[in-house]
Amino acid sequence: MQALHRHGPLVGRILIALIFVLSGFSKIGAFAATSGYIASKGLPVPDLVTILTIVVELGGGLLIMVGYRARLAAAALFLLPWQQLSCFMISGQQAQTWRKTR
Numbered sequence: 146m147q148a149l150h151r152h153g154p155l156v157g158r159i160l161i162a163l164i165f166v167l168s169g170f171s172k173i174g175a176f177a178a179t180s181g182y183i184a185s186k187g188l189p190v191p192d193l194v195t196i197l198t199i200v201v202e203l204g205g206g207l208l209i210m211v212g213y214r215a216r217l218a219a220a221a222l223f224l225l226p227w228q229q230l231s232c233f234m235i236s237g238q239q240a241q242t243w244r245k246t247r
Contacts, residue, residue: 158209165206165222172199201225 172179176195183191201221208218 155212158212158215162206162210165202166210169199169202169206172202198225 172195179198180191180195183194188194202225205218205222205225209215209222
């Protein structure tokens, strides 16, 4: 029981951070596909969005893994999907408005 209290938080941080680190590496491996998907949704500068997403996922995941500024990194990883979702919604509404005016 004492080992769980002692090593549990470290193991938990590593396992949670691993999700983001692996996701970041997969985006690097399929950069063109990720950027193309973002572009297909109508977002501007898809390459920049892809790079920022990779930086946040890798950087945040590694910071959580080592425990340095873990709360700040967790907040960034929490806010990233909300920011992306709002961009998708805004760009989708703009695209619909543009189609109606044609």
